[in-house]
Amino acid sequence: MRRSDGEAPFAFHVMAKPTGARCNLDCAYCFFLKKEHLYPDSNFRMTDAVMEEFIRQTIAGHAVPQVTIAWQGGEPTLMGLEFFRRSLEVQKRYAGPKTRIENTFQTNGILLDDEWCRFFHDNNFLVGLSMDGPGELHDVYRRDRQGRGTFDRVLNAARLLQKHHVEFNILCTVNRTNANHPLEVYRFFRDELGAQYIQFIPIVERANETGFQEGNTVTDRSVRPEQWGRFLVTIFDEWIGRDVGRTFVLNFDGALAGWLGRAGTVCTFGPTCGQGVALEHNGDLYSCDHFVEPGHLLGNILTTPLVELVTSEQQRRFGRTKRDTLPRQCRECDFIAVCNGECPKNRFIRKSDGEEGLNYLCEGYRIFFSHADRPMRMMAGLLRQGRNADEVMPMLAAAKRAREGIGKGRPKRSLPLRERFEV
Ligand code: SF4
Numbered sequence: 001m002r003r004s005d006g007e008a009p010f011a012f013h014v015m016a017k018p019t020g021a022r023c024n025l026d027c028a029y030c031f032f033l034k035k036e037h038l039y040p041d042s043n044f045r046m047t048d049a050v051m052e053e054f055i056r057q058t059i060a061g062h063a064v065p066q067v068t069i070a071w072q073g074g075e076p077t078l079m080g081l082e083f084f085r086r087s088l089e090v091q092k093r094y095a096g097p098k099t100r101i102e103n104t105f106q107t108n109g110i111l112l113d114d115e116w117c118r119f120f121h122d123n124n125f126l127v128g129l130s131m132d133g134p135g136e137l138h139d140v141y142r143r144d145r146q147g148r149g150t151f152d153r154v155l156n157a158a159r160l161l162q163k164h165h166v167e168f169n170i171l172c173t174v175n176r177t178n179a180n181h182p183l184e185v186y187r188f189f190r191d192e193l194g195a196q197y198i199q200f201i202p203i204v205e206r207a208n209e210t211g212f213q214e215g216n217t218v219t220d221r222s223v224r225p226e227q228w229g230r231f232l233v234t235i236f237d238e239w240i241g242r243d244v245g246r247t248f249v250l251n252f253d254g255a256l257a258g259w260l261g262r263a264g265t266v267c268t269f270g271p272t273c274g275q276g277v278a279l280e281h282n283g284d285l286y287s288c289d290h291f292v293e294p295g296h297l298l299g300n301i302l303t304t305p306l307v308e309l310v311t312s313e314q315q316r317r318f319g320r321t322k323r324d325t326l327p328r329q330c331r332e333c334d335f336i337a338v339c340n341g342e343c344p345k346n347r348f349i350r351k352s353d354g355e356e357g358l359n360y361l362c363e364g365y366r367i368f369f370s371h372a373d374r375p376m377r378m379m380a381g382l383l384r385q386g387r388n389a390d391e392v393m394p395m396l397a398a399a400k401r402a403r404e405g406i407g408k409g410r411p412k413r414s415l416p417l418r419e420r421f422e423v
């Protein structure tokens, strides 16, 4: 979102990493653990001075009253609860009379206890909990530093969040193992965990030692493109049949926004990048959470104002590059308005005609978008008419019965999904 003069943005999103890359787990595919060598002599703890500057400048830089303070890792709970209590005092000190601040907090859940969850609840934190499915799938890669599985501890964290009525999302990374079990993963979250908000994140891990976005081969933990497509298709079929408006899958919401002509509610499907930056523990600001690497360092907020860095030519160029480097296959693709070539970090495929820069996951996305096209169009049509997207479920059921010669069904009342898209 930009001001009418086209200069500074109305709002931007900073993911703060108060412990940098440091984490208490040793997940096999974590791209951040390798990045500890960016700061070889660091203790990886954000000082109160950096925290205060981050909050002061983030609030001051927003031309809209809604401000999100996003805590991310590594693992932010390693900072201890008192750090976040102090951050709330700082937020109160700098908030204007109309400022509304929402804190988001991404965690692996290992250190969560009643005190943490009470704190999240009392201060309206939105928590993202990383979990890769039921125990036998979660524990394949999400292990602690002693090599032990973490499922029981993460499940306990989810139960504590529920006990304290903390709003939380599940962030599930999709790797070469759990990608073969889409329904087990989805039904576990929906039925056993009782999760309402789920995001699936494909693991595309470059095979190199730096952890940077270099090279064009991936590790054998990475999801294969067609596997990713089938994973999405299988869960989509389950979701579109019974869960629309009840279980929110960010990947589907983000794609539907594209069918509505509003791609970009999730950044990976947006036409450009650049409005979500990553703040390291020492105040260094990078172009994106996925590009915390020397070539994408914008500067340090202790010496250059945050807004100046977010609106710098370097960051604008980073944002435009996503659109300006689309390969021909994307420019001619039927789904360009939905996909926009997905995330540039995954664009490292060289095609047989020599053109570079196709998205590694392209095949999977084409499988998914082709499969979802008709119901997505139907939902977009409903929303444009001011109706609710979940009316698609009885419509599809009636169409199926008609095809099978059983007769027509009547749409049931629906839930207010349309509000999520402000139609
Ligand atoms: S590089 Fe990827 S993750 Fe970063 S803003 Fe762009 S699309 Fe989003």
Ligand code: SF4
Residues within 6 Å of the ligand: 329, 330, 331, 333, 334, 335, 336, 339, 340, 341, 342, 359, 361, 362, 363, 365, 366
């Ligand atoms: S589906 Fe493939 S070709 Fe189409 S826009 Fe996405 S990455 Fe490009």
